[in-house]
Amino acid sequence: MENLFWFLTSFVALLFIIGLYALLATRNLLRILIGMEILTKGVTLLLIAAGFLAGRQNAMQPIVITMIVVEVVIIAVAAGIVIASYRNNKTISVRALRNLKG
Amino acid sequence: MITLYIALPLAVVLLLNLSPRRTANALSLWCGLVLTVFAGAYTLAMPHVPGLADAFDPANRVLQWKIEAGNLAGVMFLSIALVVFSAFWVGRYLIADSNRRFIFNNLLLLCMTGMNGIVLSNDLFTLYVFLEVVAASSFILIALERTNAGLEGAFKYVLLSAVATVLVLSSMALIFVLVGSLDYGTVKAVLTSGQLDAATSRFVTFAIGLFVVGLFIKGGMVPFHGWLPDAYSSAPTASSVLLGGIVTKAAGVFTLIQLAQNVFGWDKPSPVLLAVGTLSIAVGAFAALGQRNFKRMLAYSSISQIGYIIIGLGAANEVAVVGAILHLFNHSTFKTLLFVNSAAVEKQAGTVDMDKLGGLANKMPVTGFTSVLAMLSTAGVPPLSGFWSKLLIVLGVWLSGAHAVAVTAILLSVVTLAYFLSMQRRVFFGRLAPGLEGVKEAGGWLLVPEIVLAVITLGLGLTMPWFFNTFLVPLRSLWSL
Amino acid sequence: MLSLGTILLILLVLMVLSALWAVMATDLLRSTIALALTSVFLAIAIYMMGAPLAAVFELSVCAGLITVVFISAISMIKPEGNTRKEDLARKRRKRLKKYIPLPILLAVAGVLLWLNRVDLPFTPDADVFPLTLSEIMWDVRRVDIAGQAVMILVGVFGIVVLFKEFVRRGKGGEE
Known part of the structure; x- marks a missing residue:
């Protein structure tokens, strides 16, 4: 594999496309979270690839570990918001959350 | 003792949650108030170059945290302490349920820890961690009452913030490939070494571009401002005080100033920043004109005022940047004051719909007077503090050669005056709206922050000539041309 | 023996496919499982790239904990609408129509990326890292x-x- 950088970033780009498509196409709040998760997967891969290419995986590992922990908290809070919204509206469609305008 | 800016709020939160619940409920407010007053006083007493004091920091010798604070940090610590202080009073006033108020107070302290961490970090990844702390605590603060509007505002913020995070982290990965480290100093040394060939420079520009777009989203700059009015206006008013007063400024604007100076090494006027700033001023001001909701109007006004800070940064000369930093501080005082006033109006009159309000100035003299003060300061009327910062910004932008931007900024200042006058007329002046006969002045819990913030707005404006030497001249050293 | 590049290629292709499945599956529970599977493939790829500790975290936290969060969220949410067979089939067709551009988009993007390869403009200095x-x-x-x-x-x-x-x-x- 002569061009490892492009090889790895191509897969990151594909993951970003899937994630963004998921964010834009769906009306289901939980599926939006899944889209966010896929974007995060892409970033994880990109960071690890950066560590690998720079030959400094030792410096990158703590970064990725911290990032994973931080993202879990974000996802948990976001899931909490979805649950609370479901409790109010009995639906997890985005339409329940589309009233603020102006 | 800059370690304390992170360690102390964290320790207070831990102690509060370990102590018996009933004591903790009562204590949380006072602990928070004492802590913020201490943080403010300590910042004021801090020597001008805190980085030097760092070596003698006993707490840091034990904990060995790699953090540092420049001159700019002092301004930020002061704003953070001031806004969080005000938010504590507003929370005490507006949130009736004592358990929920306890959670609110804890989240305020955690958010404060996060913002202090943003100010103190000297590594891109540490910056990211604290940015996320601030973002996550803001989501919860917005959704605190679990109204539909609050949840919607919070979810939009979650979504946009996730996109911003992806951009920021991707940029970090690209920088890491080049530099092999994310430390501010090391990255700056490589990026500004002048030895990069053309292709590498393009690579660097791309990476920095991703980062800056991420920060634009976090700061609610114009092409990416959609989430901000929703989040601000749908949040419980006590949370809006914190969000509108400081959060986007710490997470977006301050970070941008800090990175432009410490990491990207920008020293030339930047057309992108000037364009985004001008656009933010214009869109924010005109959108604010058309609002009926008091809090929503304040949110659009925030976008507009942050635009001034951005053009100051974009002009990249010391006058403009000092003006931008001063405006950052000023904006956090008078916008917090206006949000506190909106809290008073909401509680006393029961609505923030400006069509249903009117003539409150006689019923609420302190709130009415302080909001006139804050509004004149926002619009840049002398001799209030907002006048000086806008003067410096416009002067700096003019000096940098972007005459059109400077003139536009002055003209749009008139629009600011227009929408605030319309707000004053609809809320505080004119005939008393029907149904508001029984309205009284807000209680003491709100008068304290109102008066403190108003005194700062007025006092800073009147004593600005003195501050030029003690406050602004040290700041100039940040930006060597 | 397969080379590192080949193993990575297989793993990453599998990862992208399971991510695609996570987005396109009709059933939320299956989406969640596909998401966990994406994490598993990513974790193995991370391990192959010399970051075993990060791989453990990816596996336990992303494939484990986040799946738990999602499944508990799904279990709190009752399925919407009725679940008659023809409704389900219609729903599935509707979803397919909405998501069919995605694999096409991915294929096009993949081909474009493969054709326009850009090398890093510099050689990262991969010295032995001291710490x-x-x-x-x-x-x-x-x-x-x-x-x-x-x-x-x-x-x-x-x-x-x-x-x-x-x-x-x-x-x-x-x-």
Whole structure:
């Protein structure tokens, strides 16, 4: 594999496309979270690839570990918001959350 | 003792949650108030170059945290302490349920820890961690009452913030490939070494571009401002005080100033920043004109005022940047004051719909007077503090050669005056709206922050000539041309 | 023996396919499982790229904990609408129509990326890095650990605020 950088970033780009498509196409709040998760997967891969290419995986590992922990908290809070919204509206469609305008 | 800016709020939160619940409920407010007053006083007493004091920091010798604070940090610590202080009073006033108020107070302290961490970090990844702390605590603060509007505002913020995070982290990965480290100093040394060939420079520009777009989203700059009015206006008013007063400024604007100076090494006027700033001023001001909701109007006004800070940064000369930093501080005082006033109006009159309000100035003299003060300061009327910062910004932008931007900024200042006058007329002046006969002045819990913030707005404006030497001249050293 | 590049290629293709499945599956539960599978493939790829500790975290936290979060969220949410067979089939067709551009888009993007390869404009300086993992983790990144602690506290409060009342109400039956 002569061009490892492009090889790895191509897969990151594909993951970003899937994630963004998921964010834009769906009306289901939980599926939006899944889209966010896929974007995060892409970033994880990109960071690890950066560590690998720079030959400094030792410096990158703590970064990725911290990032994973931080993202879990974000996802948990976001899931909490979805649950609370479901409790109010009995639906997890985005339409329940589309009233603020102006 | 800059370690304390992170360690102390964290320790207070831990102690509060370990102590018996009933004591903790009562204590949380006072602990928070004492802590913020201490943080403010300590910042004021801090020597001008805190980085030097760092070596003698006993707490840091034990904990060995790699953090540092420049001159700019002092301004930020002061704003953070001031806004969080005000938010504590507003929370005490507006949130009736004592358990929920306890959670609110804890989240305020955690958010404060996060913002202090943003100010103190000297590594891109540490910056990211604290940015996320601030973002996550803001989501919860917005959704605190679990109204539909609050949840919607919070979810939009979650979504946009996730996109911003992806951009920021991707940029970090690209920088890491080049530099092999994310430390501010090391990255700056490589990026500004002048030895990069053309292709590498393009690579660097791309990476920095991703980062800056991420920060634009976090700061609610114009092409990416959609989430901000929703989040601000749908949040419980006590949370809006914190969000509108400081959060986007710490997470977006301050970070941008800090990175432009410490990491990207920008020293030339930047057309992108000037364009985004001008656009933010214009869109924010005109959108604010058309609002009926008091809090929503304040949110659009925030976008507009942050635009001034951005053009100051974009002009990249010391006058403009000092003006931008001063405006950052000023904006956090008078916008917090206006949000506190909106809290008073909401509680006393029961609505923030400006069509249903009117003539409150006689019923609420302190709130009415302080909001006139804050509004004149926002619009840049002398001799209030907002006048000086806008003067410096416009002067700096003019000096940098972007005459059109400077003139536009002055003209749009008139629009600011227009929408605030319309707000004053609809809320505080004119005939008393029907149904508001029984309205009284807000209680003491709100008068304290109102008066403190108003005194700062007025006092800073009147004593600005003195501050030029003690406050602004040290700041100039940040930006060597 | 397969080379590292070939193994990575297989793993990453599998990862992208399972991510695609996670987005396109009709059933939310299957989406979640596909998401976990994406994490598993990613974790193995991370391991192959010389970051075993990060791979463990990806596996346990992303494939494990996040799946738990998602499944508990799904279990709190009752399925919407009726689940008659023809409705389900119609729903599936509708979803397929909405998501069919995605694989096409991916294929096009993949081909374009393959044809327009861009090399890094510089050679990363891959010297032997002087610091060990634990030195980095506990000396250089000590503030991050504090930041993580703050983040976890925030998460605890988030769960208290956003989930708590639901449990109480759940005990009392419907509504």
